[in-house]
Amino acid sequence: MSDIIRRDPRAEWIARNRLHPLHAAMQPAQHSWMGPNGVIRKNPHGIGFIGPNGIKRIDRSGAQQGGSAKRSAAVEVQLPLHQVPAPAFYICVVPDMVGGRLSSHDKDLLGLAHQLAGKDGAVLAVVFGEHKESAFATAGVDRLLVLEGDEFSGYAPEQRVQGLRAVDNQFSPRHWLLPDSRSGGGELGRRFAAALGERPATRVWQVKDQECIGRAGAGLQDLARPVARLILAAVECAEPVSETRHEALPMELSTAVARSLSRIEDLGAVAVDPAAIPMAEAEFIFSGGNGVKDWDLFHQAAAALGATEGASRVAVDDGFMARDRQVGASGTWVTARVYVAVGISGAIQHLQGIGACDKVVAINLDPGCDMIKRADLSVIGESAEILRALIDAVAAYRNDAKRDAA
DSSP: OOOOOOOOHHHHHHHHOTTSTTTGGGSOOOOEEEOTTSOEEEOTTSTTOBOTTSOBOOOOSSTTTTHHHHHHHTOOOOOOEEOOSSOSEEEEEOOOOGGGSOOHHHHHHHHHHHHHHTTTEEEEEEEESOOOOOOHHHHTOSEEEEEOSGGGSSSOHHHHHHHHHHHHHHHOOSEEEEEOSTTTHHHHHHHHHHHHTOOOEEEEEEEETTEEEEEETTTTEEEEEEOOSEEEEOTTSSOOOOSOEEOOEEEOOSSOOOOOOOOOOOOOOOOOOGGGSOGGGOSEEEEEOTTOOOHHHHHHHHHHHTOEEEEOHHHHHTTSSOGGGBBSTTSBOOOOSEEEEESOOOOHHHHHHTTTOSEEEEEESOTTSHHHHHOSEEEESOHHHHHHHHHHHHHHHHHHHHHHHO
8 A cells, every 4th residue: 555645635625614514523633732720631532542550542443543644634524415305496507517527617607506596496407418527416416417319419509409498398497507608608508598588697797686797898897687597607606515515316308309400510629729729718738837947848748738838937037938828917817627837836926827727737846835735636756757758658548549449
């Protein structure tokens, strides 16, 4: 068994958040403390305490095995279960599921859905085709309906509207929530509203006091209107669900979805040069900093991964990257799904610029730098060696894929 101590960022966050319902359970047991008179007091019921007879208390449950550091890292966070056995109504959410997973925008949408559902309603998530998501329960999904079929794959908004109409006929949800995004939710929501004859509330960033507040006037004004049945919500429309886990019970349609004669032919994705993608719109960013010593190798790794290149301010000031590639508060604020930081220590301005990224991977020599603390996955080592290994791994993966296809 490996001796590497693995951190649990969620457990550490709960231990710091005093308002979380599991905060008390995540605190370490106090074995000794100083009394008001300066006398050190010990807990006689604590594990390892030696009593007056010289007998040491031993924990035979195995919970204390491996030391306190490993024990705290191995604590499993078990959130309280939220159940709705007989929902009075449904709030339907149609997430974008970019790459087959819930994005931060989708999770914000699920948080808004729970605000509208309250205690009596249930959140029903409608997903098209195959997905890779395994955390629907912790994201706030009470019921999960997966519409499978080749007719829903690719760009098929007309057929997806037919699927949503079938869901609407069977479950009659009180509200429909879709992300007002460029990933498909904005277009699908407007098409669906036209099919239902509804007037949707668009670019909604807050729902309060039975009113939808959306952006208007090129984002400079707020427009308030009564809560609509169909809501197209913007990013950060609500806090995502984080304090409860949900059942995510599978649901099925009672009738088959009617096939529509599609007037759209999907010819597949258009190949785009990653270097031509603006930083603010890139989904996969490979960023280099002062710790990168071999920039030719860095460019090779970015090309092998098909990622858009970025850089820290130090790398830009040193002339290794162009100014429009700078990431951070003094450069470009990015919202990538995956952000790889190579040799970046993590200045506060840089961390502000990547605050909206879904997953952050850090490659650094310093295990105590701020970027390592921010990262979801960290690799400690020399950047050149790691980049070479990464290029070899990508090449081997693609060769295996070609062999399997042949």
